[in-house]
Amino acid sequence: QVQLQESGPGLVKPSQTLSLTCTVSGGSIRSGDYHWSWIRQPPGKGLEWIGYIYYSGNTYYNPSLKSRVTISVNTSKNQFSLKLNSVTAADTAVYYCVRFDSSGYYHDAFDIWGQGTMVTVSS
């Protein structure tokens, strides 16, 4: 059973870079049916898709965040990562790493979610 686990600092200072890593276990990140995503949820608010990456390194970002986001993949470690630069308090949220089924059974759906990690932007 595939599982995703986020890791990284829970507190980031304003103007700095938020960095998170997602470790995939129970399956290979090289599976061609999936893209590997980041989604965030500010406290008490809804979900926002940040972007995703294919195992080959192809990336797709939410246009509203594209200028500040970098998603990368490390297939040897079965991990993918998020960097969000120039953060402000508005970036305070629970960050989820999520598998997007792009051509498998649950076509075009976010089918497996990590438990999420809270990141607070504050000095």
Place this chain on the structure above:
Amino acid sequence: QSVLIQPPSVSGTPGQRVTISCSGSSSNIGSHSVNWYQQFPGTAPKLLIYSTNQRPSGVPDRFSGSKSGTSASLAISGLQSEDEADYYCAAWDDRMNGPGVFGGGTKLTVL
């Protein structure tokens, strides 16, 4: 402001049937299938309905999804107290060229 529009809250009594609406546009719901996610407080969302009207294994058949034009609906029949949660619709959007347009979420309260 979310791209997909959902009512902030709905409520019902045990055994009742409730529906949650999700309104979009031709670039998302009008052209693509809709997914629904269920989220309990303090936990990650879970895929509830995919491809507009399909249930993943383990999801009770009390949950059903449908779509008409640029709107979609999630129906829950035989409402149970454990259905109290937040529900989000989502779809691919051609303008974003990505999968992640979500509704703002609907809080379901079982009275």
